[in-house]
Amino acid sequence: MNFPVTTRRPLEGEHFQVVVIGGGINGVAIARECARAGRRTLLVEQHDFAAGSTSRSTRMIHGGLRYLEHGEIGLVRESLRERQRLLRQRPHLVHPVNFLLALDSRSRRSALSIRAGLWLYRGLGGKPLGANGSKADEYKLERVLDSGRRWSLFSFEDAQCEFPERLVAEWLMEAVAAGAVVRNHTQVLAVDVFHGRAKGVLLHDRLSGKEDRVEANWIINATGPWVDRVCQRSRINTGRPMLGGVRGSHLVLPRFAGAPDSAVYTEATDGRPIFVIPWNDQVLVGTTEIPDNGDPAKVEPSTQETEYLLRSLLHLFPRARVSLHDIRYSFAGVRPLPFSPKSRPSEVSRKHYLHDHTSEGAAHMISVIGGKLTTAAELARQCVDKLGLRPRTSAGLATAPEENLDALLDGWVAEIADAGGIGAGSAQAIVEWHGGRSLAIAATAASSAKMRAPLCPHTQHIVAEAVDAFTHQCAVSLADVLLRRVPVALGGCWSETCSRDAAMRVGTVMGWSEHEAAVELEGLEMERTAFLRKPARIDLMLKAAAD
Numbered sequence: 001m002n003f004p005v006t007t008r009r010p011l012e013g014e015h016f017q018v019v020v021i022g023g024g025i026n027g028v029a030i031a032r033e034c035a036r037a038g039r040r041t042l043l044v045e046q047h048d049f050a051a052g053s054t055s056r057s058t059r060m061i062h063g064g065l066r067y068l069e070h071g072e073i074g075l076v077r078e079s080l081r082e083r084q085r086l087l088r089q090r091p092h093l094v095h096p097v098n099f100l101l102a103l104d105s106r107s108r109r110s111a112l113s114i115r116a117g118l119w120l121y122r123g124l125g126g127k128p129l130g131a132n133g134s135k136a137d138e139y140k141l142e143r144v145l146d147s148g149r150r151w152s153l154f155s156f157e158d159a160q161c162e163f164p165e166r167l168v169a170e171w172l173m174e175a176v177a178a179g180a181v182v183r184n185h186t187q188v189l190a191v192d193v194f195h196g197r198a199k200g201v202l203l204h205d206r207l208s209g210k211e212d213r214v215e216a217n218w219i220i221n222a223t224g225p226w227v228d229r230v231c232q233r234s235r236i237n238t239g240r241p242m243l244g245g246v247r248g249s250h251l252v253l254p255r256f257a258g259a260p261d262s263a264v265y266t267e268a269t270d271g272r273p274i275f276v277i278p279w280n281d282q283v284l285v286g287t288t289e290i291p292d293n294g295d296p297a298k299v300e301p302s303t304q305e306t307e308y309l310l311r312s313l314l315h316l317f318p319r320a321r322v323s324l325h326d327i328r329y330s331f332a333g334v335r336p337l338p339f340s341p342k343s344r345p346s347e348v349s350r351k352h353y354l355h356d357h358t359s360e361g362a363a364h365m366i367s368v369i370g371g372k373l374t375t376a377a378e379l380a381r382q383c384v385d386k387l388g389l390r391p392r393t394s395a396g397l398a399t400a401p402e403e404n405l406d407a408l409l410d411g412w413v414a415e416i417a418d419a420g421g422i423g424a425g426s427a428q429a430i431v432e433w434h435g436g437r438s439l440a441i442a443a444t445a446a447s448s449a450k451m452r453a454p455l456c457p458h459t460q461h462i463v464a465e466a467v468d469a470f471t472h473q474c475a476v477s478l479a480d481v482l483l484r485r486v487p488v489a490l491g492g493c494w495s496e497t498c499s500r501d502a503a504m505r506v507g508t509v510m511g512w513s514e515h516e517a518a519v520e521l522e523g524l525e526m527e528r529t530a531f532l533r534k535p536a537r538i539d540l541m542l543k544a545a546a547d
């Protein structure tokens with residue numbers, strides 16, 4: 001069977017009511033909302049959907065406990081409301097997590113202020129989420145904490161979306177279903193501005209090399225940390241930058257002996273907040289806050305950040321026996337925060353706002369500044385409201401019943417296993433990542449043994465998921481598939497050998513020639529090693545050993 005990968009019709013001369021630039025979580029949410037409001041919408045992404053800051057975040061769906069310290073009650077309330085919505089609408093992707101807040105005796109925060117903050121946070125959050133956490137977790141953590149210090153532990157609930165890439169893929173498919181035209185690997189070279197009004201965009205298709213010009217009634221610049229660059233290229237003078245980029249880095253380690261089952265929120269060696277979170281069967285440690293206005297596509301953790309995060313982890317867990325060598329990979333992203341040159345990065349508000357360019361000679365163009373994964377859907381509703389469109393309320397969207405969710409998911413897994421002729425492990429893995437698309441993937445799996453094969457020997461995820469990503473989820477390269485639609489390459493044991501196995505197995509059913517499979521493999525490896533970085537010193541040692 002041969003699957004066409006890139007059949008993209010030219011867009012030259014087409015007219016759209018809305019063009020959204022940038023396919024991160026905000027752009028995809030806005031495009032979905034505009035398409036649902038019945039507007040002819042084009043979404044353009046220069047790389048792949050969710051490849052920017054969205055896939056480089058800490059992956060929490062949270063109210064932002066620490067924003068309370070800055071008095072941002074409105075932001076916390078909005079975020080908690082969105083957290084609730086996501087938990088109900090995407091229970092396969094967003095789940096409650098128990099957090100333990102661990103503060104040692106040197107903390108500048110008093111136990112009383114923490115208790116008051118948590119009381120308010122719980123009150124604003126409404127009903128308990130039912131995260132799996134217990135006193136046993138607390139005792140377990142107490143046993144592994146540095147016993148030379150006095151620690152106070154407080155527990156609270158929040159949520160996690162382990163794979164925002166998948167959330168974006170689902171919203172993207174909903175945008176397409178509502179009529180949006182979507183293009184990844186297509187860059188907006190400039191916004192066309194005539195007589196004080198944004199009229200369209202010039203596109204460069206990075207796959208075909210072709211340039212197309214399209215017209216639009218409205219342009220939404222949702223390019224996250226690239227937002228000022230789009231304006232500069234379009235000669236829209238905003239006077240001062242709209243954005244102040246702040247880099248955040250993370251380490252990914254294997255689960256070490258004594259690693260807690262709960263997420264831990266604590267203070268780093270310099271008193272800044274950091275998280276140690278169970279993620280993707282590994283441990284995610286993050287993050288940092290370093291002003292960074294360099295090219296967001298080239299962002300990477302510095303040696304100092306890696307050492308800082310590792311030292312902070314060991315400050316908390318001195319017996320963890322983890323060192324630089326244990327770091328599986330590190331990654332960094334740029335927070336697209338509002339320009340605030342006089343504030344420290346941690347003090348800059350995480351609130352989003354919509355910048356209207358009318359007074360700068362580009363009416364009908366709006367730039368999105370800031371935002372979080374948690375609040376992207378609300379930001380999108382506000383954006384269509386600003387365009388004068390009626391946002392669709394979430395009342396019509398399916399939500400999970402609050403009771404018996406586990407039983408419901410178990411039943412769904414059994415149905416998928418049966419329909420696909422696959423084991424329960426693979427069926428569960430498919431349901432967790434693909435939700436409502438699982439049945440279609442199971443039907444593809446049922447068609448042949450090659451479709452049911454695992455993508456590599458260590459994963460339950462199967463070739464049929466990759467094929468569905470190419471045929472129904474707008475993936476155009478193996479890197480799009482294995483890093484974002486079926487993100488197995490973020491797993492702990494993924495290696496170049498796994499990439500090669502996956503390229504071969506997927507290539508066989510996609511009908512790739514040997515050369516095509518080699519090109520796909522090379523693209524995947526280049527992107528994987530640029531994104532998921534081995535800390536510099538380890539790289540040097542590995543290189544020396546190889547020489």
Ligand SMILES: Cc1cc2nc3c(=O)[nH]c(=O)nc-3n(C[C@H](O)[C@H](O)[C@H](O)COP(=O)(O)OP(=O)(O)OC[C@H]3O[C@@H](n4cnc5c(N)ncnc54)[C@H](O)[C@@H]3O)c2cc1C
Nearest residue numbers: 022024025026046052053054058060188224248372373374
């Ligand atoms: C370190 C870190 C930790 C975070 N942790 C959390 C968290 O735990 N919880 C939370 O809720 N939020 C978190 N955030 C915030 C959240 O991840 C971001 O605010 C959000 O992902 C921004 O989404 P976006 O769509 O605006 O930007 P992006 O995801 O960066 O998307 C913008 C897209 O625009 C594209 N683009 C740029 N220029 C062009 C062009 N000319 N033409 C076409 N496309 C273009 C880019 O390729 C990119 O894909 C974190 C962010 C960071 C960096």
